[in-house]
Amino acid sequence: MLSLPNGTADEPNIRRNAELIAAMFRRRGLTVRLIEAEGSPPAVLAEQSVPGAKTTIALYAHYDGQPVSRENWTHDPWQPILLNASMENRGQPATLEALPATGDGEWRIYARSASDDKAPIMAMAAALDALRAAGIPAAANLKLFFEGEEEAGSPHLARILAAEPGLLRADLWLLCDGPVHSTRRPQVFFGPAASPVSSSRSTAPCGPFTAGTTGTGRPTPL
Numbered sequence: 001m002l003s004l005p006n007g008t009a010d011e012p013n014i015r016r017n018a019e020l021i022a023a024m025f026r027r028r029g030l031t032v033r034l035i036e037a038e039g040s041p042p043a044v045l046a047e048q049s050v051p052g053a054k055t056t057i058a059l060y061a062h063y064d065g066q067p068v069s070r071e072n073w074t075h076d077p078w079q080p081i082l083l084n085a086s087m088e089n090r091g092q093p094a095t096l097e098a099l100p101a102t103g104d105g106e107w108r109i110y111a112r113s114a115s116d117d118k119a120p121i122m123a124m125a126a127a128l129d130a131l132r133a134a135g136i137p138a139a140a141n142l143k144l145f146f147e148g149e150e151e152a153g154s155p156h157l158a159r160i161l162a163a164e165p166g167l168l169r170a171d172l173w174l175l176c177d178g179p180v181h182s183t184r185r186p187q188v189f190f191g192p193a194a195s196p197v198s199s200s201r202s203t204a205p206c207g208p209f210t211a212g213t214t215g216t217g218r219p220t221p222l
């Protein structure tokens with residue numbers, strides 16, 4: 001997946017990314033559609049309906065990547081390399097076979113979108129595999145939505161949603177497009193980034209008041 005170029009304007013390769021993701025989840029038994037508005041890259045919707053389930057969980061990730069400035073890269077951004085530590089910590093090339101069985105959270109894959117935002121796509125596929133391997137049945141319906149133009153500001157997303165109201169209706173949304181915490185531990189934010197869900201307004205006198213009849217009952221931001 002990381003070897004497929006994914007600049008938002010690179011139409012043929014963007015489509016290849018979408019088709020690869022569609023195939024990944026079809027292989028895992030999900031019902032998959034590519035959804036397009038005129039001129040948009042395909043969004044991928046993979047669904048799993050569970051008979052009797054009353055809850056629907058939706059997960060979001062985007063498969064397009066930020067534009068590449070080749071001079072800022074030590075290697076081809078679409079030739080993934082695996083290092084046994086970060087570049088800052090002088091990581092050395094390694095192979096997956098050498099990855100310790102217990103996992104080492106400091107190994108790194110370097111490629112465009114290795115984290116933002118193709119990692120969650122692989123994590124979702126791995127999570128489905130792990131649930132199945134452990135024999136844990138799905139208790140909720142699942143909608144996986146993968147967008148191909150997030151880094152361009154999602155110019156067609158509103159049209160895609162308007163064409164099919166209810167398409168992405170769910171009881172819980174997990175937007176998988178955020179950084180790890182600085183302590184290196186996974187984190188969950190409640191509420192999407194950059195989308196305020198509340199606002200507040202405080203008022204105060206614009207001059208001093210004494211206590212007593214004139215001051216008592218005046219609004220105070222405290």
Ligand SMILES: [Zn+2]
Pocket residue numbers: 062116117150177
């Ligand atoms: Zn992102």
